[in-house]
Amino acid sequence: MSFLELKGLSKRYDDTVVVAASDLSVAKGEFVCLLGPSGCGKTTTLQMVAGFVQPTSGRILLDGKDITNVKPNKRGLGIVFQSYALFPHMTVADNVAFGLEMRGVPSGERSKRVASTLELVHLGPMAGRYPRELSGGQRQRVALARALAIQPPVLLLDEPMGALDAKLREEMQIELRALQHRVGVTTIMVTHDQAEAMTLADRVVLMNKGCIEQIGRPFEMYERPNGRFSSTFLGKANVFSATRAQAGPTVNVLGYRLPTSDTARVGALEYIVRPEKIEFTSDSAALVKGRVSARAFLGNHWLFQIETPLGAMQVSHANTGLPKAEEGDEVGLHWAPENARLVPRTEEAA
Amino acid sequence: MTSGRSALPYWLATPGVLMTLAFVAVPLVIMLSLSLYPFIPGVGVGEHLTIANYAEMARDEYFHVIFARTFGMAALVTVICIAIGVPEAYVLSRLSERWRAVSIVIVLGPMLISVVVRTLGWAILLGNEGVINKLLLASGLVTEPVKMMFTFTGVVIALVHVLVPFMVLAVWASLQKLDGATEQAAESLGAGLWTVLRRIVFPQVIPGVLSGGLIVFALAASAFATPAIIGGRRLKVVPTTIYDEFLGNLNWPLGAALAVVLVVIVLAVSISANRLVERRYKQVFL
Numbered sequence: 001m002s003f004l005e006l007k008g009l010s011k012r013y014d015d016t017v018v019v020a021a022s023d024l025s026v027a028k029g030e031f032v033c034l035l036g037p038s039g040c041g042k043t044t045t046l047q048m049v050a051g052f053v054q055p056t057s058g059r060i061l062l063d064g065k066d067i068t069n070v071k072p073n074k075r076g077l078g079i080v081f082q083s084y085a086l087f088p089h090m091t092v093a094d095n096v097a098f099g100l101e102m103r104g105v106p107s108g109e110r111s112k113r114v115a116s117t118l119e120l121v122h123l124g125p126m127a128g129r130y131p132r133e134l135s136g137g138q139r140q141r142v143a144l145a146r147a148l149a150i151q152p153p154v155l156l157l158d159e160p161m162g163a164l165d166a167k168l169r170e171e172m173q174i175e176l177r178a179l180q181h182r183v184g185v186t187t188i189m190v191t192h193d194q195a196e197a198m199t200l201a202d203r204v205v206l207m208n209k210g211c212i213e214q215i216g217r218p219f220e221m222y223e224r225p226n227g228r229f230s231s232t233f234l235g236k237a238n239v240f241s242a243t244r245a246q247a248g249p250t251v252n253v254l255g256y257r258l259p260t261s262d263t264a265r266v267g268a269l270e271y272i273v274r275p276e277k278i279e280f281t282s283d284s285a286a287l288v289k290g291r292v293s294a295r296a297f298l299g300n301h302w303l304f305q306i307e308t309p310l311g312a313m314q315v316s317h318a319n320t321g322l323p324k325a326e327e328g329d330e331v332g333l334h335w336a337p338e339n340a341r342l343v344p345r346t347e348e349a350a
Numbered sequence: 351m352t353s354g355r356s357a358l359p360y361w362l363a364t365p366g367v368l369m370t371l372a373f374v375a376v377p378l379v380i381m382l383s384l385s386l387y388p389f390i391p392g393v394g395v396g397e398h399l400t401i402a403n404y405a406e407m408a409r410d411e412y413f414h415v416i417f418a419r420t421f422g423m424a425a426l427v428t429v430i431c432i433a434i435g436v437p438e439a440y441v442l443s444r445l446s447e448r449w450r451a452v453s454i455v456i457v458l459g460p461m462l463i464s465v466v467v468r469t470l471g472w473a474i475l476l477g478n479e480g481v482i483n484k485l486l487l488a489s490g491l492v493t494e495p496v497k498m499m500f501t502f503t504g505v506v507i508a509l510v511h512v513l514v515p516f517m518v519l520a521v522w523a524s525l526q527k528l529d530g531a532t533e534q535a536a537e538s539l540g541a542g543l544w545t546v547l548r549r550i551v552f553p554q555v556i557p558g559v560l561s562g563g564l565i566v567f568a569l570a571a572s573a574f575a576t577p578a579i580i581g582g583r584r585l586k587v588v589p590t591t592i593y594d595e596f597l598g599n600l601n602w603p604l605g606a607a608l609a610v611v612l613v614v615i616v617l618a619v620s621i622s623a624n625r626l627v628e629r630r631y632k633q634v635f636l
Contacts, residue, residue, distance in 0.1 A: 052534055072537045079538040085531035089553040089633045098549075102540030130633045150539060 003028035003186055004049070004154055009058035011044050018044045020210045021058060026154075031180050031187045033197035036207035037233070042190045043158060045207070049188065050156055051075050062153060073102075078147030078185070082159040084139050086131040092118070092142050093127040099150035117149040120179065137168050144176070148183060155180075157189035161196060173199050194234050198222070206230055227343050231272045238278075238313045241345060242271040251342065254310055258287060259337035268345040275303070275316040277339035280324050286332025288313075292325050306331065378613070385607035395603060403607035413591075413608070420587040421615065423502065424571035427509045431566045432559055434510065435517030439558075440551065442518065443525040461515050469579045472508040473499060476580065500582045508576045513569055517562035524558025525551075556631045564620045571616050588612045 002025035011019040019041040026032050034042035047053040049060060051072035059068045067075055087095050093114050100110045118124050121141040131139055140160060147155055160176070161169045177200050180187050191197050197204045198218040206213045206221065206229075214221055214230045225231035228239045242251040242258070244266045250257040253271055260271070283289070290308030302323045304315040315333065317324060325331050385403055388396035407413045442453055460468060475481050476498040483495040498504040528551065536550045552559075574589040581587065586594075588608060595605035628635050 050534075050538060052537075072534070073540050073542055075538070076540065077538060079535065081531040081535060083529055083531050085529055085535040087532055087536070087550060089556075089631060098536065098541075099539035102545070132633065146535075146539070 002026060003030075003063055004188070005061040006045070006049070007059045007061065009045065009048060009060065010056050011041070011048060011053060012056040017210050019048070019055075022212050024205060024212070024215070026186060026188065028186055029184045031177075031189070031200060031202045032205060033201035033203075034188065034190045034205050034207060035194060035197040035201075035234070036192065036213075038192060039209075040207040041210040042192075042205075042207050046156055046158055046188060046190045049154070050077060050079055076150065076152055078150060078152030078155045080140075080143045080147050080155070080157045080160045082162050084131075084143040084163075086139060086142055086146070088131050090130075091127065092123065092129050092131070092134070095131070095142055096146045096149045099146065103150065113149060117145045120148065120183070121145045136164055137172060140164065140172060144179070148185065153186065155185045155187045157187065159190055159192070161191070161193070169196070176200065198234070204234070206233065208233070224341060225272060225343070227346055228270050228272075231270075231274075231341070236275050236314055236316070238273045238275065240271045240310055242269045242342070243267070244269060249337070256288060256310060258340065260340050260342050261338040262342040265342050265344065270343050270345050272341040272343065273335055273339060275314040276301070276318075278313070278315045278333050278335045280315075281332045281334040283332050285334050287334055289330065289332050292327050292329045292331060295323065295325070295327050297323075306333065308333070381606045381609055384603055385610050387603050389601045389603045394600070403604045404611075406604065407607060407611065416586050416588055416591050417611075417615075419502070419585070420571055420589075420612075421619070423506060423509070423577075423587065424567050426506055427513060427570040428563050428567045430506070430510045431514050431517040432563060435514050435562060436521050436552070436555070436559060438514070439518045439521035439525055439555075440547070442522060457518050458515050460511060465512065465575045466579070468512065469508055469576045472504075472511070472576075473579055476504050476507070499580065500584050502581075502585065505577050505581045505585065505587075508580045509570050509573055512573075512576060513566045516565045516569070517559075520562030520565065521555050521558040524555040528554050553631060554634055556627060556634055560624065560627045564623065567623075568616050568620060572612065 004026040006022055006024040008021040008023060009019065010017070010021045022041075022045065024032075034045055036042045044053055048055045051067075051070065055068065059066055061067070062075075087098065090098070093111075096114045096117055097110050100113060105113070115124065115127070118127055121144055123138060123141050123145060126134065126138060126142075131142065134142065140163075143160070157176075161172055164172060173196060180200075189197075189200060201218060203215060204218055204221055205215050208229050214226045216224070218234075221230065222235055225234060225237070231237035231239055240253045240258075242253045244251045246266060247264050249263055250259055251269060251271055252258075258271060288308045288310055290306040290313065292304055293307045293312070294305040296303045297319075298316075299319065301316050301318050304317070304323075304325060306313045306315055313333065384395070386399050386401065388398065388400045388402050390396045438457065442450060442457065445453055473480075477483070478495040478497065478499065480499075482498070483492075486492045486496060498507075532550055532554070533546050536546045541549065572589055573587075574593065577585065577587045578590050578593070581590070589612070592605045592608045592612070595601045595608060
């Protein structure tokens with residue numbers, strides 16, 4: 001089932017743990033995103049898979065074979081670098097042909113495969129150009145074509161959209177997703193952009209401080225974050241430290257009794273509500289009251305900042321007409337018990 | 351205000367321009383004009399313009415040999431400097447910060463010592479009674495001393511030692527601009543170390559190799575102290591010949607003509623090499 005497997009993979013530099021023993025298994029054809037803030041170890045993990053960084057401990061298995069000590073040039077993985085790392089002194093076609101040449105593919109077949117790979121990324125007419133003569137998006141596609149031309153078992157992408165502007169990035173995301181489906185190559189991508197991870201990935205691996213925080217499908221991870229970090233890094237969230245001594249339908253947050261459908265969990269908890277799950281309501285149904293301190297229009301939705309006794313809360317409403325509150329308005333907030341998520345509090349989050 | 355600001359660069363450039371005019375342009379012009387006067391033995395420089403000095407150089411095989419030797423030597427020194435300097439610069443760029451600092455001092459060390467002192471050092475090493483020959487004889491590898499002083503080989507060795515740092519510095523500057531990820535990319539595509547160096551790194555540092563090569567070639571072709579001490583009277587090159595014409599034979603016009611031809615050939619070789627390499631590798635020069 002699992003095609004690429006990381007077993008207890010870790011990296012330490014002197015006393016600094018960059019990646020703590022991590023396990024991950026990736027199925028054939030799957031698109032996995034390593035997501036996390038800078039310094040979380042996601043790039044180091046990718047570099048270990050690529051073979052450029054030697055792990056301190058752990059093993060990497062590719063299709064059942066241990067490749068932990070195999071040199072990068074023998075792993076045969078396709079890699080797209082953040083800077084694209086195109087060979088500036090070679091034409092687009094020569095760049096794409098390089099890997100095939102290293103494999104001793106005869107020149108006739110080589111040029112056929114280069115042409116078909118360039119077609120795949122819509123760069124057929126650019127074959128004779130040099131990287132310098134291309135736009136950012138085109139360079140990225142050359143990098144992709146160069147990695148795919150060798151028909152690698154696994155494609156590794158290191159922040160491939162980092163150098164593109166927002167609009168182009170969105171286009172390339174959709175294109176990359178479609179391309180990955182068409183080619184069916186197992187893909188691991190590193191990104192710090194949660195929207196990008198959710199758009200592209202079959203599964204997201206959320207990392208923080210060298211540890212894997214949570215692994216899950218984007219929707220599932222968004223709806224059921226396992227802690228403060230997951231809930232705030234993947235989308236926006238209102239997170240409160242809550243306590244509950246014994247099972248019941250509410251938890252205690254600063255003396256307020258907030259509802260939850262999770263009636264069993266007790267002890268030190270985190271109480272998480274997504275901004276879009278919160279409604280404005282009349283006074284009697286309000287769980288908490290507050291004053292609108294700021295309001296922002298974001299096109300498809302309105303974002304409100306509400307000052308409440310529990311702290312500042314974020315509420316977002318789809319733009320279905322005029323906004324439901326003005327800055328300075330007193331509002332009551334309400335949400336359904338099943339829309340609040342309860343997770344155990346970790347020490348680090350406290 | 352606008353005019354004041356736009357005039358500033360000219361003022362800043364003035365000292366440099368004046369220096370260049372006074373110490374480069376004017377002597378060159380004087381040298382050129384001197385080369386166009388005849389030399390009359392016992393009298394000195396004649397009065398009527400002539401191309402006799404150039405005609406003599408074109409005619410006399412003695413000068414042909416010296417020019418051929420000079421530029422052959424300069425070309426060989428340049429090639430050896432590339433062969434030594436490029437790998438050296440690459441290794442330097444890969445060292446950790448601390449070792450790099452130490453290594454740069456070692457690499458640049460030769461440049462901090464007077465050319466005469468350094469060359470006399472080589473004379474001690476290379477002589478028939480020198481350190482190298484003593485070791486060779488003691489080890490039994492040779493039965494007679496290997497002649498290195500006053501030979502072409504000796505001069506080339508000493509010149510390479512003097513000039514390699516220029517090549518290292520030029521190539522190193524180029525390596526700074528190289529995206530290290532291109533090497534990783536080539537590796538991930540299946541290239542071994544040697545292929546990465548030959549196909550990916552070397553073509554990208556061509557601008558550095560070129561500028562280093564031009565510096566080394568020009569300095570080797572016009573080097574005086576090293577050929578004079580190691581090469582001696584028997585192995586004449588153009589600069590030592592110029593010296594002899596000026597101060598030995600007192601034939602200033604011929605010396606000047608030799609100097610002019612030397613400058614012209616160095617310039618011509620530099621410019622055409624530049625053109626050729628830039629055209630061949632134009633993508634890395636942009």
